[in-house]
Amino acid sequence: MTRSNAALLVLLVCLAALPLFGGAYALRLGTIACMYAILALSWNVVGGLAGYPSFATAAFFGFGAYATGVLLNMGLPLSLTILLSFVTSFLLAGLLGAVLLRLRGHYFAIASLSLVEVLSELVNNATDLTGGGMGLNIPLASGSGIMADAMFFFYAMWGILLATAVTVIAVSMSKLGFGLSCIRQNETASGMVGLNATLYKSIAFGLSACFVSAAGGIYAAWVHYIDPSDVFDVLYSVKPIVMALMGGLGSPIGVVAGAFLYFGLEEVVWRNYIQIHSGVLGVLIVLLLLFLPHGLISLRPGMFRRKAKHV
Amino acid sequence: MWLTQVLINALVLGCLYACIAIGFSLVWGVLNVINLIHGSFIVLGSYLAFGLYQTLGISPWYAIIVAAPLFFVLGYLLQFLLLNRVINAPVLVTLTMTFGLDLILNNAMIYFFKADYRKLTLSPPMGSVSLFHAVVPIDRLIATVAALALTGLLYLVLRRLRVGRAIVAVRLDRDAAVLMGVDVKSIYAVAFGLGAALAGCAGVLMALVYPISPLTSSTFLGKAFVVCVLGGLGSVSGALAGGVLLALVEGVGTTFLGPEHATTLSFVLLIVFLIVRPQGLLGRKGFE
Numbered sequence: 001m002t003r004s005n006a007a008l009l010v011l012l013v014c015l016a017a018l019p020l021f022g023g024a025y026a027l028r029l030g031t032i033a034c035m036y037a038i039l040a041l042s043w044n045v046v047g048g049l050a051g052y053p054s055f056a057t058a059a060f061f062g063f064g065a066y067a068t069g070v071l072l073n074m075g076l077p078l079s080l081t082i083l084l085s086f087v088t089s090f091l092l093a094g095l096l097g098a099v100l101l102r103l104r105g106h107y108f109a110i111a112s113l114s115l116v117e118v119l120s121e122l123v124n125n126a127t128d129l130t131g132g133g134m135g136l137n138i139p140l141a142s143g144s145g146i147m148a149d150a151m152f153f154f155y156a157m158w159g160i161l162l163a164t165a166v167t168v169i170a171v172s173m174s175k176l177g178f179g180l181s182c183i184r185q186n187e188t189a190s191g192m193v194g195l196n197a198t199l200y201k202s203i204a205f206g207l208s209a210c211f212v213s214a215a216g217g218i219y220a221a222w223v224h225y226i227d228p229s230d231v232f233d234v235l236y237s238v239k240p241i242v243m244a245l246m247g248g249l250g251s252p253i254g255v256v257a258g259a260f261l262y263f264g265l266e267e268v269v270w271r272n273y274i275q276i277h278s279g280v281l282g283v284l285i286v287l288l289l290l291f292l293p294h295g296l297i298s299l300r301p302g303m304f305r306r307k308a309k310h311v
Numbered sequence: 312m313w314l315t316q317v318l319i320n321a322l323v324l325g326c327l328y329a330c331i332a333i334g335f336s337l338v339w340g341v342l343n344v345i346n347l348i349h350g351s352f353i354v355l356g357s358y359l360a361f362g363l364y365q366t367l368g369i370s371p372w373y374a375i376i377v378a379a380p381l382f383f384v385l386g387y388l389l390q391f392l393l394l395n396r397v398i399n400a401p402v403l404v405t406l407t408m409t410f411g412l413d414l415i416l417n418n419a420m421i422y423f424f425k426a427d428y429r430k431l432t433l434s435p436p437m438g439s440v441s442l443f444h445a446v447v448p449i450d451r452l453i454a455t456v457a458a459l460a461l462t463g464l465l466y467l468v469l470r471r472l473r474v475g476r477a478i479v480a481v482r483l484d485r486d487a488a489v490l491m492g493v494d495v496k497s498i499y500a501v502a503f504g505l506g507a508a509l510a511g512c513a514g515v516l517m518a519l520v521y522p523i524s525p526l527t528s529s530t531f532l533g534k535a536f537v538v539c540v541l542g543g544l545g546s547v548s549g550a551l552a553g554g555v556l557l558a559l560v561e562g563v564g565t566t567f568l569g570p571e572h573a574t575t576l577s578f579v580l581l582i583v584f585l586i587v588r589p590q591g592l593l594g595r596k597g598f599e
Contacts, residue, residue, distance in 0.1 A: 053403040103585055105402045106345050110536055111585045114578045117533065121575040234529075238410055245407065279418030285411030289397055289404055 005169045008253040012162055019151055027150040029267065031222065034157040036243060037259040038215040041164045041252060043240035046208040048250040049177060050201060051184030052101060056112035058236035059119045060089050060209040064216030065231040066123055069136045072221060082217045089213035090206040097205030098198055104187075113237070120232035135227030138220055153222040160218065164211040168252050171207065180204055242285055248295030257296060316445040317566055321558040323447060323455045329554030330458035330516060331531055332538035333465060333547065334509030340544045341482045341502040342398065347409040348389075349510050350532030351416040352382065356514020357523040358424055361431050371431065371515050375457065378511040386507025390500040398499060413528075420525040428522040454516040461512055465505070466547040478502050533574075537581045542592050552592045 018030045039057055046054045067085035072078065100111050123130045130136055171177045179200045182190035191197050220226050239262070247258020269280045331353060338346045356378050363369040363377065389412070397404050437449040469475040480488040481498045489495055521527065534557065542553020557577055564576040 047403070051401075053401075053406060099586060100582075103589065106339070106343070106406075107540075107585055107589055109345065109402060109406060110540065111582055114533075114536070114581050118575055118578045118582070121572075121578070125571045125575070238407070241403065241407055245404075275422060276418055278414045279422070282411040282414030282416075282418065285407060285414070286393065289400075289408045289411070290393070293397075293400065293404065 004251060004253045005172075008165055008169070008256055011253070011256065012158075012165055016155075016158055019154065024146060024150050027147075027154045029263075031150075031154045031157045033260055033263045034154070034161040035215050035219060036239065036263050037256045038157070038161050038164050038211050039236065039240040040243040040247075040255045040259040041161075041168050042208045042212045044208075044244050044250065044252065044255045045168060045171060045180075046201075046204045047241065048244055048255065049172065049180040049184065050204045052201070052205075053105070053109045053241075054112045054205070054208065055109055055234070055237040055241075056093075056115050056205075056209070057212055057240050058232055058234055059112075059116040060093060060212040061216040061219075061236045062116070062119060062123065062228070062232035063089055063092070063209075064213030065220035065226050066130055066136070067213070068217030069138045069220045069226055070129060072138050073136070078217075078221055082214050085217050086210045086214045090210035093209030094202045094206035097202040101198070101201040101205060113234070116232055116234060116237060120228045123232070124228045131227075133228065135225055135230075136220075138224045138226070140224065153218060156218050157215065157222075160211060160214050165252065165256070167207065167211070172252065176200060176203065242281075242288070244295075245293075246288060246295055251295075254295055261296070313566070315443050317562045318559075319442060319445040319447060321562040322555060323451055323558075324562070325555030325558035326455045326458045326462075326551070327513075327516065327520065327554070328534055328538050328557055329542075329551045330461055330509070330513045332535040332542070332554060333462055333550045334506035334513070335532075335535040336539045336542075336544055336546075336550050337465070337478075337509070338503055338506040339539060340546075341478055342390075342394075342499050344394065344398070344405045344409065345402075346503075346506060347406065347532065348413045348416055349506070349535055350528030350530070351413050351420065351525070352386075352507050352510035353514040353517060353531045354420060354523065354525055354528045355416070356382065356511035357431075357518040357521075358420070358514075359511065360515040360518040361429060361523055364431055364433075370433075371519055372453070372457070374515045375461075375512050378515050379508045382511030383504040383508040385504075387500045387504035389507070390503035391496075394503065395496050395499060398496075417525050417528055424525065426524055426526055428524045430522050431518045433519070450519050454519050457516055458513070461509060462547055462551060465509065468505070469547070474498075474501055478505075533578075537577050540581050540584050540589075543590055549592065556592065 015030070015034070019027060022030075039061070043054065043057050046052050064085045067088065068078075068081045071081035071084060076084075096115070100108065100115070103111050124132055126132065127134075171180075179190065179195050179197075182193075182195060183197055183200060187197055216231060220231070240259075243259040243262045244255045245258070246262055247256070248254030265284065266277070266281070269277045273280060334352075335346055335349045338344055338349075359378050359381070360371045360374040363374045364371060369377075393412070394405070394408065397408055433450060437453075439446050439448045440452065441447075467475075469479055477488070477493050477498050478501065480491065480493060481495055481502075485495060488498075517523075517531070537557050538550060538553040540553070541556050542551070543549035557580075560580055561573045561577055564573045568576070
């Protein structure tokens, strides 16, 4: 295990102590921060390691939210529904990945983006099952008071984040992670040396979907009401990319740090300038890409000092 | 009877779709950038037409003449000052960059124009005409003709003018174009400017047909995606073919399955085309 991966695990364990220091608002912030970190880490598997610009995060987030919502309404317990949506989304994404990941570059980006549209439209039209555009009400999971509820959902989200981080670290140290890096650098060559690129990419796509879907499920149970334009919002696809770019593509600790930093900025802007918050996000994206394209991880202590000229 | 109506509607709508997509297709083909601001440019064009008609009484037909140079300058500057700096970066970077720019423009429009739906209504209304037993509103018909004219104009520019031939050369082979003395960065800016101008003009025409709101920009962008992929990238005839095909599929889908499934159908068609025939209806293989 490298030093930065160990640092990530330490950071996450420290995060678990959050309820000791804050009230309900801090717990709410912590829950969303964990959710963003899950989305960003998951996207990093397919976007950062394998180098495929996926915009499908929102599709699986919405899928998980709706699967959980519908199953909870049928009376299943929360843990079972999360597990079910976790497994189904892994299989679904693996199958879809085998087809979609044949496309490269812009074409893959568009196909993954339209996946969000298709799922959203399907949910929108299946009024009997999902309530369509009217949204879906989800029964309260526990009903044991506000603080206990907030605590429960914070730890649920945190647990999934921890599982995501451990999986991502395990992937990056395994043969799978090495294979994905090979695919990013030169897919044709990696095929030539006998790497089953389609299988590797499908697994990566599945892994990038299942934790997102579980997070979507927790989110749905947490907010008690979902509708298609909320959980299939394209911003759920774009924000993880911005977070990963902010922290540094491919590095798990960079991505999580990027997610937390992004969330902090978003909360400050949202609280103070609600009318222009998406414009501020846009300015942030543009500045980031122009001036810090490799993310926070590329910042080094001596970077801004003037370097000695060669004589 | 209804069949001719569906066909004529598809033809009219298809030409408008082609007009929406053609600037997007040009930018994608030449610069290899998916321009996510395109939808917001179209909406901005609609607001321009709306504003000119409401305040100065200038008819949308003349508003095109105002919109084209304005949007060209806007697009040129955007490419020259911002996008050219990241143009050689991977797909993800340029895509996210245009997404950021789109957020800024869209938020600015919501802030200044509000998110209310508006409609440009000509007074007196132009009425409708009967073509082969099918009813077509006249303003929509003129918008279609104007869309066709714009598309034809772009074709002429790309074939006849020196700068147009330079754009085509850059699209075919960038390195060879550089060796022939083409200034690629300024050609990029011109192509992006042209794309923006076409989006602005399309917006002016859309103001006559659709309600105007910043929230509709993603719908326009989605149509542009689908048309480009269906028709094939970067060619004028491809955009026309893709536009008409999309309008036909939507029209027939709406008639038989109901309007709520038309969007799903068009996106499923998009994914099928991406997998089976990524070069589009009229594109050549290996040219995408």
